[in-house]
Amino acid sequence: QVQLVESGGGSVRAGGSLRLSCAASGSIYSRYCMGWFRQAPGKEREALASIAGDDSTTYADSSVKGRVTISQDNAKNTLYLQLNSLEPDDTATYYCAAVGGGMGCFPGLLLRRDLASWGQGTQVTVSS
Secondary structure: OEEEEEEOOEEEEOOOOEEEEEEEEEOHHHHOEEEEEEEOOOOOOEEEEEEEOOOOOEEEOOOOOOOEEEEEEOOOOEEEEEEOOOOHHHOEEEEEEEEOOOOOOOHHHHHOOOOEEEOOOEEEEEEO
16 A cells, blocks of 8 residues: 655746655555656646656656656655646646556556556646
8 A cells, every 4th residue: 555645736827836745655565656647627637757766767748848857755755746837737736646566667657547546636726
């Protein structure tokens, strides 16, 4: 079992930045691959970025590449997502997710509800 708690969301103006955090607890074997996805009202879930637990290899979706940085602090069991140059279209609920080992690590994997553990989400609102 993995527990994930996101924080750091809020309201910002376009062009601003936010850093989201995800505190993880539970089995480390169940959170080999961690990352973030988001969902805006009326839209499908969108995988953003992932990071592998062993070598910290990262992947970012092309839609946000260059504007987001994913990182982790294993000593603190915390995952981060730095969001820069935010745009109104970035308004969404942002979720932290974790998947166990054996399946690789890429953003789309985090959307598999049958494989991944999800947090409750943190709201990001970007105004123009």
